[in-house]
Amino acid sequence: MTSDPFADTKPMIAPSILSADFAKLGGEIDQVDRGGADFLHLDVMDGHFVPNISFGPVVCAATRRISKAFLDAHLMISEPVRYTPAFVKAGVDAITFHVEVVDDPAAVAQEIRRLGCKHIGITLNPATPVERIWPALDYVDHVLVMSVVPGFSGQKFMPEVLPKCEAVKKRLRSNQRLEIDGGINAETIRLARDAGVDWFVVASAIFDKPDRKAAIAAIREKLNG
Numbered sequence: 001m002t003s004d005p006f007a008d009t010k011p012m013i014a015p016s017i018l019s020a021d022f023a024k025l026g027g028e029i030d031q032v033d034r035g036g037a038d039f040l041h042l043d044v045m046d047g048h049f050v051p052n053i054s055f056g057p058v059v060c061a062a063t064r065r066i067s068k069a070f071l072d073a074h075l076m077i078s079e080p081v082r083y084t085p086a087f088v089k090a091g092v093d094a095i096t097f098h099v100e101v102v103d104d105p106a107a108v109a110q111e112i113r114r115l116g117c118k119h120i121g122i123t124l125n126p127a128t129p130v131e132r133i134w135p136a137l138d139y140v141d142h143v144l145v146m147s148v149v150p151g152f153s154g155q156k157f158m159p160e161v162l163p164k165c166e167a168v169k170k171r172l173r174s175n176q177r178l179e180i181d182g183g184i185n186a187e188t189i190r191l192a193r194d195a196g197v198d199w200f201v202v203a204s205a206i207f208d209k210p211d212r213k214a215a216i217a218a219i220r221e222k223l224n225g
């Protein structure tokens with residue numbers, strides 16, 4: 001577990017709690033924190049930008065209270081700037097916003113930073129042309145390429161986003177990171193790694209398994225193999 005994933009260039013695995021059992025969330029987070037997770041991915045959904053509603057600042061704050069891990073809030077919401085203060089207050093370390101919901105992604109990235117968020121990510125759906133994020137590239141710390149249509153965990157990895165990963169990676173500075181989210185498991189992770197991805201979000205391939213430590217170890221073995 002790390003409190004600063006930017007301090008290292010090694011590949012990292014970020015469990016998404018979306019597939020955890022929310023009736024025992026504390027224990028679930030503890031299992032992945034102790035079980036080899038590098039940091040945590042928090043999938044926030046508003047039922048508007050995506051056809052599902054997950055959780056908001058309350059669950060992020062609860063996660064903050066029980067984990068020292070770096071927390072990346074993936075905001076699948078229509079108004080990221082409006083809700084940034086609430087997520088900063090909840091103690092997340094990064095906010096990742098969708099380029100599809102903003103007109104001027106560079107301005108939004110700067111505004112989220114001005115509102116007190118230390119690390120900014122920009123993300124794009126599989127159908128969104130990669131050129132949309134170029135204007136913001138100087139103002140973000142990481143780029144998240146979606147490898148499923150966001151809204152639900154447990155979907156199938158879309159290999160057609162791999163060229164997008166390669167295009168982004170070519171333009172990143174050494175202090176920026178490339179992340180992927182959706183359908184990552186022991187079978188797909190090498191495809192993403194070979195396309196230049198640094199950080200791998202995993203929900204179902206960890207939380208759907210009874211032994212989370214073993215699940216993370218199996219994925220990491222493929223990643224490092």
Ligand code: DX5
Nearest residue numbers: 150151152153154183203204
């Ligand atoms: C998709 C979310 C993902 C999702 C990943 O809407 O942004 O983070 O939970 O789930 P898996 O790893 O099961 O594809």
Ligand code: ZN
Nearest residue numbers: 043074181201
């Ligand atoms: Zn996500």
